[in-house]
Amino acid sequence: MSGNQDWALRAPPSAKLERMEAFFRGHGFEPHRHDTYAIGRTLAGVHCFHYRNGRRHSLPGGTIVLHPDERHDGEAGTDEGFRYRILYLEPALLQQALGGKPLPFIPDGISRDPRLYAASQPLMQGMECPIDPLEEADAIYDLAQALAVVAGARRGRKALDYRAAERARDYIHSALDRTVTLEELELASGRDRWRWSRDFRALYGTSPYRYLTLRRLDHVRALLVTGQTLTEASLIAGFADQSHMTHHFTRAYGIPPARWVRLLHRH
Incomplete structure (x- = not known):
């Protein structure tokens, strides 16, 4: 290096x-x-x-x-x-x-x-x-x-339904390659959509949609390391196209995917 x-x-x-x-x-x-x-x-x-x-x-x-x-x-x-x-x-x-x-x-x-x-x-x-x-x-x-x-303890929180949020999270992982609806997650969690969505944010630090997007980006990075092109990785991971993926990648990691790959190759 x-x-x-x-x-x-x-x-x-x-x-x-x-x-x-x-x-x-x-x-x-x-x-x-x-x-x-x-x-x-x-x-x-x-x-x-x-x-x-x-x-x-x-x-x-x-x-x-x-x-x-x-x-x-x-x-x-x-x-x-x-x-x-x-x-x-x-x-x-x-x-x-x-x-x-x-x-x-x-x-x-x-x-x-x-x-x-x-x-x-x-x-x-x-x-x-x-x-x-x-x-x-x-x-x-x-x-x-x-x-x-x-x-330290954080006050002012209502009781959280960890199991319902986990059921929704598991469902998201089972559907990374397709569109997921709020109705599907409501059924999977077994809770009212607003309550499990609130608990999901408190327990996992982000919204269900961003959680889904970041898991797809995890897949993109794994594919890029193996030599897949940006276009190929985008489509395999469930993004509409390379431009859509690049937009989300840069927002999530602060650098475009092409620069991320170059940084890894310099070491």
Whole structure:
């Protein structure tokens, strides 16, 4: 890899997590939002980003915790650039450990709490080797508990129907390649559409439609890594065309899919 070029390196595939290490010398990515937690660690330099109406500066020693569906960007704070590791954690994985509680929220997007740093450490290993599945499962559980403790209890929430939301989520996964209607999800969940939709947002951090779109984009990225063209990947994953997919990809990840592929190839 070149010391003067931006690059990105993905960890070996995991059934539960996506992990990545990257370097950006200047502007990293445009404002975007995704439906996962982004939990990261700056390894060198200063990582600057806008988050919840403020500008944050991440230095080595802290933990970045971006909540699902919160808009953010990223760029270097100095001419030397910044290097960081990040993992993307689906809220559904946290719910398996938290049992249907509202999602933990870190308002500033950066925590200096040593408990959160320690809990995320096993998942911040180098990208060159896969994490043992049992170690990964234990680490996700510990991270969920640490997030809940550091974030504290969130008040004012009505009781959530976790099982109904899970039934709707399972149905979405069974229908990624076709149009899904609100009526279908209402039947699958067994609950009134407004109640399960409210609970879905509270439990998984995003709307049902965006959840469906992001799962299709996951499929697109997997296909692009295997060498499929943008057009082929778009159609296979259920998008109307390449333009439609590119629009959603850029909104979700802050960079167009073609640049994303080039970053991976530079490492």
